[in-house]
Amino acid sequence: MIKDQSEMMQKDHAARAIFSVAGIVVFAMFCLMVQLGHQKWNEQTTLTAAFESCMEIAPFKSSQQSISSKTTLNAENLQAHYDEFNHLFDATGLPPIWDGQKLVAWKEYHQESIKIAEQCHQSLGIADPQKELRGSYSKPVWDPGSEIWQTR
Incomplete structure (x- = not known):
């Protein structure tokens, strides 16, 4: 009886030791995953900030200042603008942009x-911007290289 009790x-x-070791291993793996995720997040943040500063020379950054604050839209030709917007949207799959005088296709703008x-991607070594950048630039x-810029 004492022998049976000792074996039990x-x-x-042994079971407690196995569960303890397994728990420690799982916790260590979790901590490692959190650390690696945090490093990746920081790398994306740094790369995105560098890309944003590189993009400061892009025409769209200064185009909004050149557009006059007075709108040339009026109620009489609102339907024509609406129809043109729909036509450009259906043709390109992207909403057109008002350049101050007329609606322009997003790709053209x-x-x-x-x-x-x-050029910024090449200079920063970005191979897959949709995975390497964060925010709107991803x-x-x-x-x-995305299919949006491939000819239809």
């Missing part, structure tokens, strides 16, 4: 900015 205690201690984005419209 040994098995119980940002063509030069995308060339600058491509969207497909800012990736010169």
Whole structure:
């Protein structure tokens, strides 16, 4: 009886030791994953900030200052603008931009900015901007290699 009780205690201690080691391993893995995720997040933040400063020379950054604050839209031709907006949106899949005089297709409006984005990607060593950047610059419209910029 004492021998059976001793064997049960040994098995119980062994099971507790296994569970303890497993718990420590799981906790260590969790801590490692959190640390690696935090490092990746910081790398993306730094790279995005560098990309944003590189993009300061892009035409779209200064275009809003050149647009007059007075709008040339009026109620009489609102339907025509609405129809033109829908036509451009249906044709390109992206909403057009008001350049101060007329609606312009997004691709046409940002063509030069995308060339600058491509140069910034090359200078910063960004291979896949949708995965390496954060925020609005990680969207497909800012990736010169995305299907949005391929001819339809």
